[in-house]
Amino acid sequence: MSNQDKLCMAGRIGFLGAGSIVEAMLSGILKKGLLSTDRLLVSNRNNRERLKELADSYGVQYTQDKLEVARSSDILILAIKPKDAQEALRELRGVVHTGQLVISVVAGVSTTLIGEWLGVNCPIVRTMPNTSSAVGLSATGLAANPFVTEEQLQQATCLFEAIGTVYTVAEEELDIITGLSGSGPAYIYYLVEAMMAAGATAGLDREMARQLTLQTVIGAAQMLLETRADPAILRKQVTSPGGTTQAGLEVLEAYQFQQGVTAAILRASERSREMGAQYH
Ligand SMILES: NC(=O)C1=CN([C@@H]2O[C@H](COP(=O)(O)OP(=O)(O)OC[C@H]3O[C@@H](n4cnc5c(N)ncnc54)[C@H](O)[C@@H]3O)[C@@H](O)[C@H]2O)C=CC1
Ligand SMILES: O=C(O)[C@@H]1CCC=N1
Numbered sequence: 001m002s003n004q005d006k007l008c009m010a011g012r013i014g015f016l017g018a019g020s021i022v023e024a025m026l027s028g029i030l031k032k033g034l035l036s037t038d039r040l041l042v043s044n045r046n047n048r049e050r051l052k053e054l055a056d057s058y059g060v061q062y063t064q065d066k067l068e069v070a071r072s073s074d075i076l077i078l079a080i081k082p083k084d085a086q087e088a089l090r091e092l093r094g095v096v097h098t099g100q101l102v103i104s105v106v107a108g109v110s111t112t113l114i115g116e117w118l119g120v121n122c123p124i125v126r127t128m129p130n131t132s133s134a135v136g137l138s139a140t141g142l143a144a145n146p147f148v149t150e151e152q153l154q155q156a157t158c159l160f161e162a163i164g165t166v167y168t169v170a171e172e173e174l175d176i177i178t179g180l181s182g183s184g185p186a187y188i189y190y191l192v193e194a195m196m197a198a199g200a201t202a203g204l205d206r207e208m209a210r211q212l213t214l215q216t217v218i219g220a221a222q223m224l225l226e227t228r229a230d231p232a233i234l235r236k237q238v239t240s241p242g243g244t245t246q247a248g249l250e251v252l253e254a255y256q257f258q259q260g261v262t263a264a265i266l267r268a269s270e271r272s273r274e275m276g277a278q279y280h
Contacts, residue, residue: 010074010075010101010155010159011039011073011074011075012039012040012041012072012073012074012075013035013039013040013041013073013074013075013077013159014041014042014043014069014070014072014073014075014076014077015040015041015042015043015069015077015079016043016066016069016070016076016077016078016079016080016088016092017043017044017077017078017079017080017081018042018043018044018047018050018051018054018062018079019044019079020131021079021105021129021131021133022042022054022077022079023054023134024129024130024131024132024133024134024138024163025077025079025105025129025133025134025163026040026042026054026058026060027058027133027134027135028133028134028135028136028138028162028163028164029159029162029163030058030059031135031136032136032162032163034158034159034162037058037059037060037061038061040058040060040061041060041061041062041063041069041072041073042054042055042060042061042062042063042069043062043063043064043065043066043068043069045080045084045088046064048064051063051064066088066091066092067091067092067095070092070095070096071095073100074100074101075100075101075102075103075155075156075159076096076100076101076102076103077103077104077105078102078103078104078105078106078114079105079106080106081106082106082107082108082109082275082276083275085106085109085113085114085117086113086117086279089114089117089118090117090119092118093117093118093119093120094119096118096120096122097120097122098120098121098122098123098147100122100123101122101123101124101125101148101152101155101156102114102118102122102123102124102125103124103125103126103127103156103159104124104125104126104127105127105128105129106126107128107178107182107272107275108175108178108271108272108273108274108275108276108277109126109275109276109279110126110171110276111124111125111126111143111144111145111171112145113276113279113280114126115145121147122147123144123145123147123148123149123152124144124145124147124148125142125143125144125145125148125152125153125156126142126143126144126145126171126174127140127141127142127143127156127160127174128140128141128142128174128177128178128181128182129160129163129164129182130164130181130182130183130184130185131185132164132185133163133164134163136162136163136164137163137164138160138163138164138165139164139165139167139181139184140160140163140164140165140166140167140181141166141167141169141173141174141177141178141181141182142156142157142160142166142167142168142169143168143169143170143171143173143174144156144168145171153168174272175269175270175272175273175276176269178268178269178272179264179265179266179267179268179269179270179271179272180265180268180269182268182272183265183268187261187264187265188217191217192213192214192217195209195213195216196209196210196213197209199212199213220234235249
């Protein structure tokens, strides 16, 4: 059975929340042509303008009635902020039932808490995609609670495979994945911002600095993918002894670049755990 067939069996997909990650997912799903717009329903807290914007841009359906999205979706995707989750999910008590599949992209909040707040032992798949979903290049981690059937796990996997790669993991690992690849695009953008600014500060035209930086990032990513080489080996190939790269890397080392990146990822993962733990 093709991925499309598996998702065809899934019926309607509703999104509770209509922010950045939902837009990235919608954009990626529709670019793949995997689902028709009449099967995608979005809702948010109270921003009708935003819903209309998504409907105009992507052709999806929308409703301001959160209970309607919960009631009428075969797959309900939770895409609200962790701090809003408890209140939002408690409002859905008695509406969400065991025949539906709930998929959460909410950082930090466990499937146990989601089930408690919804007040039902329903199948829940907790995931952590990233905003590169918009271009079909998310790196998504996914974990299922015990009520998820094999078929439902396949449906969830197919949905996220349409917008990137998927790793099925133990739920505890999702906090690490959140710090690494969920937040990850922001670290790369931060690096790109710094490289572009440096190029411009050193005297290059801003647009040229942007193009050179982007091509360098894409080229390095493609090298890692195609050669499958250890990044340390690829780095050494660039680094002529006593040359420019060595001089640059020495400065990064002096600023403790690696320790900084490691600490950032560990802190982001810890933050994911904190955001869930505050409710236990
Ligand atoms: N932005 C990202 O890169 C990623 C975000 N996530 C997770 O996705 C979730 C959403 O994040 P963003 O899209 O960035 O946030 P956002 O702030 O852009 O969107 C949040 C949405 O939730 C809606 N909302 C809030 N309370 C609600 C309620 N009671 N009922 C219905 N809708 C409600 C808001 O109206 C808004 O549409 C978060 O839990 C975040 O951890 C996961 C992966 C990546
Ligand atoms: O910053 C956040 O909390 C969310 C989760 C991963 C990416 N954005």
